[in-house]
Amino acid sequence: MTNSKAASFPIGKLSIMLAVLQDHEWRKDVEDELTAKGFRFTIGRVGAMDIIKVVTAIETAAKNNKIIDSESYREIHAVYHAIIEAIQSIGRGVVQFGDILRTVGLTFSIVRGKMDGALEHSGEWIAVCVYGTIGAPKKGFEHEAIGFGFNHI
Amino acid sequence: MTNSKAASFPIGKLSIMLAVLQDHEWRKDVEDELTAKGFRFTIGRVGAMDIIKVVTAIETAAKNNKIIDSESYREIHAVYHAIIEAIQSIGRGVVQFGDILRTVGLTFSIVRGKMDGALEHSGEWIAVCVYGTIGAPKKGFEHEAIGFGFNHI
Amino acid sequence: MTNSKAASFPIGKLSIMLAVLQDHEWRKDVEDELTAKGFRFTIGRVGAMDIIKVVTAIETAAKNNKIIDSESYREIHAVYHAIIEAIQSIGRGVVQFGDILRTVGLTFSIVRGKMDGALEHSGEWIAVCVYGTIGAPKKGFEHEAIGFGFNHI
Amino acid sequence: MTNSKAASFPIGKLSIMLAVLQDHEWRKDVEDELTAKGFRFTIGRVGAMDIIKVVTAIETAAKNNKIIDSESYREIHAVYHAIIEAIQSIGRGVVQFGDILRTVGLTFSIVRGKMDGALEHSGEWIAVCVYGTIGAPKKGFEHEAIGFGFNHI
Amino acid sequence: MTNSKAASFPIGKLSIMLAVLQDHEWRKDVEDELTAKGFRFTIGRVGAMDIIKVVTAIETAAKNNKIIDSESYREIHAVYHAIIEAIQSIGRGVVQFGDILRTVGLTFSIVRGKMDGALEHSGEWIAVCVYGTIGAPKKGFEHEAIGFGFNHI
Amino acid sequence: MTNSKAASFPIGKLSIMLAVLQDHEWRKDVEDELTAKGFRFTIGRVGAMDIIKVVTAIETAAKNNKIIDSESYREIHAVYHAIIEAIQSIGRGVVQFGDILRTVGLTFSIVRGKMDGALEHSGEWIAVCVYGTIGAPKKGFEHEAIGFGFNHI
Ligand SMILES: [Mg+2]
Ligand SMILES: [Mg+2]
Ligand SMILES: [Mg+2]
Ligand SMILES: [Mg+2]
Ligand SMILES: [Mg+2]
Ligand SMILES: [Mg+2]
Numbered sequence: 001m002t003n004s005k006a007a008s009f010p011i012g013k014l015s016i017m018l019a020v021l022q023d024h025e026w027r028k029d030v031e032d033e034l035t036a037k038g039f040r041f042t043i044g045r046v047g048a049m050d051i052i053k054v055v056t057a058i059e060t061a062a063k064n065n066k067i068i069d070s071e072s073y074r075e076i077h078a079v080y081h082a083i084i085e086a087i088q089s090i091g092r093g094v095v096q097f098g099d100i101l102r103t104v105g106l107t108f109s110i111v112r113g114k115m116d117g118a119l120e121h122s123g124e125w126i127a128v129c130v131y132g133t134i135g136a137p138k139k140g141f142e143h144e145a146i147g148f149g150f151n152h153i
Numbered sequence: 154m155t156n157s158k159a160a161s162f163p164i165g166k167l168s169i170m171l172a173v174l175q176d177h178e179w180r181k182d183v184e185d186e187l188t189a190k191g192f193r194f195t196i197g198r199v200g201a202m203d204i205i206k207v208v209t210a211i212e213t214a215a216k217n218n219k220i221i222d223s224e225s226y227r228e229i230h231a232v233y234h235a236i237i238e239a240i241q242s243i244g245r246g247v248v249q250f251g252d253i254l255r256t257v258g259l260t261f262s263i264v265r266g267k268m269d270g271a272l273e274h275s276g277e278w279i280a281v282c283v284y285g286t287i288g289a290p291k292k293g294f295e296h297e298a299i300g301f302g303f304n305h306i
Numbered sequence: 307m308t309n310s311k312a313a314s315f316p317i318g319k320l321s322i323m324l325a326v327l328q329d330h331e332w333r334k335d336v337e338d339e340l341t342a343k344g345f346r347f348t349i350g351r352v353g354a355m356d357i358i359k360v361v362t363a364i365e366t367a368a369k370n371n372k373i374i375d376s377e378s379y380r381e382i383h384a385v386y387h388a389i390i391e392a393i394q395s396i397g398r399g400v401v402q403f404g405d406i407l408r409t410v411g412l413t414f415s416i417v418r419g420k421m422d423g424a425l426e427h428s429g430e431w432i433a434v435c436v437y438g439t440i441g442a443p444k445k446g447f448e449h450e451a452i453g454f455g456f457n458h459i
Numbered sequence: 460m461t462n463s464k465a466a467s468f469p470i471g472k473l474s475i476m477l478a479v480l481q482d483h484e485w486r487k488d489v490e491d492e493l494t495a496k497g498f499r500f501t502i503g504r505v506g507a508m509d510i511i512k513v514v515t516a517i518e519t520a521a522k523n524n525k526i527i528d529s530e531s532y533r534e535i536h537a538v539y540h541a542i543i544e545a546i547q548s549i550g551r552g553v554v555q556f557g558d559i560l561r562t563v564g565l566t567f568s569i570v571r572g573k574m575d576g577a578l579e580h581s582g583e584w585i586a587v588c589v590y591g592t593i594g595a596p597k598k599g600f601e602h603e604a605i606g607f608g609f610n611h612i
Numbered sequence: 613m614t615n616s617k618a619a620s621f622p623i624g625k626l627s628i629m630l631a632v633l634q635d636h637e638w639r640k641d642v643e644d645e646l647t648a649k650g651f652r653f654t655i656g657r658v659g660a661m662d663i664i665k666v667v668t669a670i671e672t673a674a675k676n677n678k679i680i681d682s683e684s685y686r687e688i689h690a691v692y693h694a695i696i697e698a699i700q701s702i703g704r705g706v707v708q709f710g711d712i713l714r715t716v717g718l719t720f721s722i723v724r725g726k727m728d729g730a731l732e733h734s735g736e737w738i739a740v741c742v743y744g745t746i747g748a749p750k751k752g753f754e755h756e757a758i759g760f761g762f763n764h765i
Numbered sequence: 766m767t768n769s770k771a772a773s774f775p776i777g778k779l780s781i782m783l784a785v786l787q788d789h790e791w792r793k794d795v796e797d798e799l800t801a802k803g804f805r806f807t808i809g810r811v812g813a814m815d816i817i818k819v820v821t822a823i824e825t826a827a828k829n830n831k832i833i834d835s836e837s838y839r840e841i842h843a844v845y846h847a848i849i850e851a852i853q854s855i856g857r858g859v860v861q862f863g864d865i866l867r868t869v870g871l872t873f874s875i876v877r878g879k880m881d882g883a884l885e886h887s888g889e890w891i892a893v894c895v896y897g898t899i900g901a902p903k904k905g906f907e908h909e910a911i912g913f914g915f916n917h918i
Contacts (some may be wrong), residue, residue: 246552246553247552
């Protein structure tokens with residue numbers, strides 16, 4: 001059974017698969033597992049030279065898709081730091097895109113739910129994954145990159 | 154046909170899948186595609202508090218598995234910078250593990266081959282992906298993370 | 307009345323005062339306000355060239371003084387990131403002490419409680435403040451510095 | 460006597476108290492000690508998403524209030540690096556505000572004078588402290604932070 | 613013989629001399645050695661508060677002067693990372709100019725050729741050196757700085 | 766006349782030439798200019814995987830050669846920050862050598878004196894330049910790099 005294949009994917013891996021698989025048929029298995037586990041999740045896309053647009057796109061998607069409560073600063077603080085971690089992760093040492101003449105074309109995923117593992121009662125966590133291309137603002141003059149942030153929520 | 158499913162995975166995504174899928178049955182499809190494309194690749198594991206052990210483990214795996222020519226400084230320079238990018242990527246703003254009391258348990262993949270896409274003749278590239286857990290040196294007090302580096306070789 | 311003087315100090319400012327005031331008589335007012343508000347707090351000292359000792363000292367103080375539940379990874383994750391922020395804050399661009407030949411002599415405070423302000427229901431937060439000297443490992447060849455980290459818990 | 464209470468505050472601590480106390484009655488004691496010691500000091504406020512506005516506001520206040528000689532590059536160099544340290548300190552790992560969708564509302568203090576301590580003849584130093592809120596550009600969706608820079612002048 | 617004096621300069625040193633010597637008579641010796649070795653090289657100038665202008669100026673000079681093949685993403689990737697390294701190098705901890713109120717007036721050099729040394733067959737490398745002033749946007753309120761990046765190409 | 770050739774070299778450029786030229790005959794002209802201008806200067810070498818050894822070597826050379834007054838914290842603070850800037854500059858984004866499996870073999874120069882230029886009365890400054898190789902701890906598997914720090918003293 002397809003669903004069982006992905007049964008052991010923890011929350012972070014699910015967010016990675018979601019961002020990476022895009023239209024691949026495996027994505028259905030990933031989404032099935034997310035649903036079966038009761039996780040909240042969403043996928044979006046953003047292309048930008050300005051980091052602020054990437055932060056805004058992900059934060060807005062988290063709010064609009066009810067991954068977080070947009071009235072709760074606590075939840076916004078949690079997702080914000082996960083987003084910044086994901087941007088630091090994809091930036092690899094420089095937290096800048098357009099300022100250093102690189103543009104990004106990203107698919108992002110946000111997943112909220114419990115962590116698997118040895119510990120019970122650890123509450124909910126939020127994973128943000130960004131996958132796509134980073135490079136010069138010219139078609140084909142770019143390469144792949146992935147970033148990931150994680151936080152308790 | 155299973156193989157066709159993964160047919161569109163570019164080099165970076167293949168390295169991500171390789172590091173993330175571990176014993177999942179999908180990994181065979183990924184390896185089949187890597188083989189079909191003539192890519193050189195390897196997978197390894199490393200757990201450490203010292204970054205130097207992570208760098209050494211990945212660089213040694215690249216040499217021992219003939220992903221790179223261990224006599225060529227040029228190739229070692231290429232993989233070295235891809236490794237450092239991957240470590241910056243998983244570190245999310247701090248290029249330190251044990252120094253700030255965190256340990257990592259990582260599966261890493263190295264993939265070498267041509268980039269897909271609009272451009273011909275762009276030669277070979279190398280992708281390094283690290284996936285696993287990062288956190289306190291205590292079982293279960295850690296969370297997932299992923300890092301990725303990429304370079305021309 | 308002395309106590310009323312400090313009545314408007316929010317959680318972060320209380321942690322700053324706690325770390326900075328040391329034996330000054332104003333500290334009693336700060337502690338009175340902390341107690342009146344039902345905040346959990348502690349103060350400690352650490353001198354080190356290794357960041358790991360600073361992280362360990364603060365994290366251990368948080369556990370031993372019941373500021374956080376030492377069995378909860380969620381709470382440890384929250385205080386850990388607040389500690390790292392405080393170290394980045396005092397490091398001012400370099401997250402290293404002994405590696406670059408500087409030593410620190412720090413008083414640290416940890417405060418946990420509700421945030422004041424416009425928002426209700428935002429739950430508990432944790433503030434970590436480190437204050438002291440940073441400089442050469444030679445008496446008097448050092449200057450003051452302060453660092454601060456903050457997180458939802 | 461109130462003044463004696465603060466008698467042992469060194470230059471950095473005075474700058475921290477000045478930035479943090481705002482309208483609290485303790486501030487008078489701090490200002491009295493600053494005056495008694497012959498220190499030059501000033502306080503200002505700046506709210507911004509652009510770091511350049513924060514740098515400019517502090518540097519301009521230092522010049523306009525004669526904390527530094529605005530015709531001396533040497534003095535401007537000293538205060539500039541203290542300002543950048545303070546911004547790195549409040550930024551905690553990322554030297555950006557608006558670019559990553561965060562805004563700051565800061566009170567800053569600048570203090571210039573001699574360092575206390577074991578060493579004589581160490582000349583004058585300058586402390587820059589920034590205290591306030593950092594967070595989303597939405598009332599209440601922000602938390603406290605402090606930053607501190609220090610330099611010989 | 614003048615030319616022999618510089619005979620032992622490796623590629624990086626040649627790029628440094630080229631950026632630093634400007635109109636000094638020694639520059640001719642450096643250029644003679646570059647020519648004798650068959651290295652491709654160019655010199656340019658850029659003054660800016662925006663990093664993107666510096667990156668663009670150097671990358672464009674590399675293309676226009678045929679140091680790299682502007683149709684090859686591989687070569688652009690190589691020079692891009694060398695440029696970013698040079699900017700990190702001159703920035704000394706902060707990869708920002710105008711954002712933190714500093715401007716740069718730079719002479720840059722780009723040199724492409726073989727590395728000298730113990731190893732044969734290591735192919736071609738590219739060195740980017742930037743030298744000039746960094747400081748406040750006011751004549752004379754600035755000081756010298758140098759940055760250097762290096763990559764295989 | 767040879768001496769006149771270098772007559773226009775400002776302090777930073779003199780430190781760069783001193784670190785880079787080594788046994789080249791031009792070095793004499795550089796030293797002549799340094800002497801003519803009344804600058805204090807020294808040259809040293811250090812090979813290390815630990816940053817602390819590099820910092821110590823440069824700081825010790827500054828003290829032993831009377832470039833700075835080893836009893837003055839003020840002067841040590843000035844040279845210390847110039848050294849850290851030089852290390853950040855040569856590190857290009859990562860302030861680590863051995864921790865990320867790279868070693869350095871450096872020639873360093875320290876120059877103290879007045880700045881040339883439009884401004885009078887700007888007092889003394891200190892330049893620290895490091896030039897050499899950085900790379901794997903294996904002969905020939907390394908490339909050139911340069912770093913530079915500057916401060917008022
Ligand atoms: Mg974490
Ligand atoms: Mg790249
Ligand atoms: Mg925060
Ligand atoms: Mg200092
Ligand atoms: Mg390199
Ligand atoms: Mg400077």
